[in-house]
Amino acid sequence: MxxxxxxxxxxxxxxxxxxxxxxxxxxxxxxxxxxxxxxxxxxxxxxxxxxxxxxxxxxxxxxxxxxxxxxxxxxxxxxxxxxxxxxxxxxxxxxxxxxxxAASAQKLQLIHDKAGFYAETDLPQAPVAEFRRFDSIEQFDAAWAELRPRHAKLCIKPSKGIYGIGFAVVDEARSSAELLLTGVEYHIGYQDLRRGLAELGEFRTMLLMEYLEGHEYSVDCVGDNGRLVTAVARRKLPQAGSGQLIDMRPEIIEATTKLAADYGLNGIFNVQFREAAGKPRLLEINPRMSGGIGMACAAGPNLPWIALKGFADGFDTVEVPPVRHGMRVIEVAEAMELA
Missing domain, CATH: 3.40.50.20 (Rossmann fold)
Structure with missing residues (x-):
C-alpha cells in the first residue's frame, strides 16, 4: 500500500x-x-x-x-x-x-480562525480564556478597558497563525526596548503596542486575552471521525532541560474527547491547554502532528502507526498500548548528513 x-x-x-x-x-x-x-x-x-x-x-x-x-x-x-x-x-x-x-474543510477553517473557534467552542472541562477581537486601535482600547479590570495580565495573538508567531504578554511596567535589553521573550510594552497599533490604522484581526500563567499541556491524539482512539498528554516542565512529564490528567482527557467528537477529528491531531488557578483552559487545536510527537510516542502508543493502520484497515485491527503515566521524556538533537 x-x-x-x-x-x-x-x-x-x-x-x-x-x-x-x-x-x-x-x-x-x-x-x-x-x-x-x-x-x-x-x-x-x-x-x-x-x-x-x-x-x-x-x-x-x-x-x-x-x-x-x-x-x-x-x-x-x-x-x-x-x-x-x-x-x-x-x-x-x-x-x-x-x-x-484531520477534519472536514469547514471544521478546519473554523479551527484555524481562533476568534471563531473560541466563540463556537463549549468546553466545561477546560473553558477558553476570556478574549476580545480587535482590528483597530479603537477596538483595542475598548477591549482593554473591558478585560483589564478583570485580569492581572493580558496577552495578544493573531486570530490566524502558527508557531506562536505574534503572541506577546502585554507589560504595563516596561517598554519594549527594556524588555529586549533584559532578554524577556514574548513580551511587549503596553505604550509601545498601543502607539504602534495607532500608527498602523487597520491590521489583521488580533485577540486580546487573559494571560494564563499555569502549567502548559500538549496532547497528541489519534481520532477516528470524532472518536478519540488514544491520547498522550505531556505537561511542559518549567526548568530548562528537565523534559516533559506524561500527565494523563482526567479532565484534560475528557476535554480532548469532547473536542474530538464536536469537531469530527480524524487521524493525528494535537490539543493545547494551559492552567489558570489550577484549572485547565483550552488554547487551541492543531489539526496535524505536533513537533513533540516523538516524545508522546515514547510513552507507549505509536501514534503515526495507529493512525495510518487504523485508517487503512480499521481500528479494530490495531493494538493500542497503554500510556505510561508519570514517565518523563525529552528530545535531543542528532546530527546527520543530508543527501
Whole structure:
C-alpha cells in the first residue's frame, strides 16, 4: 500500500521513522515530496519526489490529484494545503486515493480562525480564556478597558497563525526596548503596542486575552471521525532541560474527547491547554502532528502507526498500548548528513 506525505512540518521525519519501525511486515511504501530535496524526511521515505513551487491552491490540488494517479497512491496524508484538500476527497477517490484529513474543510477553517473557534467552542472541562477581537486601535482600547479590570495580565495573538508567531504578554511596567535589553521573550510594552497599533490604522484581526500563567499541556491524539482512539498528554516542565512529564490528567482527557467528537477529528491531531488557578483552559487545536510527537510516542502508543493502520484497515485491527503515566521524556538533537 502506497502512502504519500506531501510537504508539511518537520515532524513528518519522526512520523515516517515511527511508521517504518512498526511496519515489520513491510506493508506500507512511504512516499514523501517536498520542494527542498535536502529535507531530512527524504532520507527516511522509501521514495522522494520534488514538489512545484509558486502554485495557487487550486493549481496545487490539480497537481496533487495527478501525482496520486501517476504514483498509484492509496492513502494521501496532506500537510500543505490540508484545508483545501479536505474539500476535494471525491476527486482523489476517482483516481483510487483515500485522503486522511484531520477534519472536514469547514471544521478546519473554523479551527484555524481562533476568534471563531473560541466563540463556537463549549468546553466545561477546560473553558477558553476570556478574549476580545480587535482590528483597530479603537477596538483595542475598548477591549482593554473591558478585560483589564478583570485580569492581572493580558496577552495578544493573531486570530490566524502558527508557531506562536505574534503572541506577546502585554507589560504595563516596561517598554519594549527594556524588555529586549533584559532578554524577556514574548513580551511587549503596553505604550509601545498601543502607539504602534495607532500608527498602523487597520491590521489583521488580533485577540486580546487573559494571560494564563499555569502549567502548559500538549496532547497528541489519534481520532477516528470524532472518536478519540488514544491520547498522550505531556505537561511542559518549567526548568530548562528537565523534559516533559506524561500527565494523563482526567479532565484534560475528557476535554480532548469532547473536542474530538464536536469537531469530527480524524487521524493525528494535537490539543493545547494551559492552567489558570489550577484549572485547565483550552488554547487551541492543531489539526496535524505536533513537533513533540516523538516524545508522546515514547510513552507507549505509536501514534503515526495507529493512525495510518487504523485508517487503512480499521481500528479494530490495531493494538493500542497503554500510556505510561508519570514517565518523563525529552528530545535531543542528532546530527546527520543530508543527501
Amino acid at each position: 502506497r502512502v504519500w506525505f506531501n510537504r508539511t512540518f518537520s515532524s513528518v521525519y519522526a512520523a515516517i521513522g515511527l511508521i517504518r519501525e512498526a511496519d515489520t511486515a513491510g506493508r506500507f511504501t512511504i512516499v514523501h515530496s517536498n520542494a527542498n530535496r535536502h529535507t531530512p524526511a527524504a532520507r527516511l521515505a522509501h521514495e522522494f519526489h520534488g514538489e512545484p513551487t509558486g502554485l495557487e491552491a487550486a493549481a496545487y490540488v490539480d497537481w496533487c490529484v495527478e501525482f496520486c494517479r501517476k504514483q498509484r497512491i492509496d492513502i494521501f496524508v496532506p500537510g500543505r494545503e490540508a484545508t483545501t484538500l479536505a474539500a476535494q476527497h471525491a476527486r482523489f477517490q476517482e483516481v483510487g486515493t483515500r485522503v486522511l484529513s
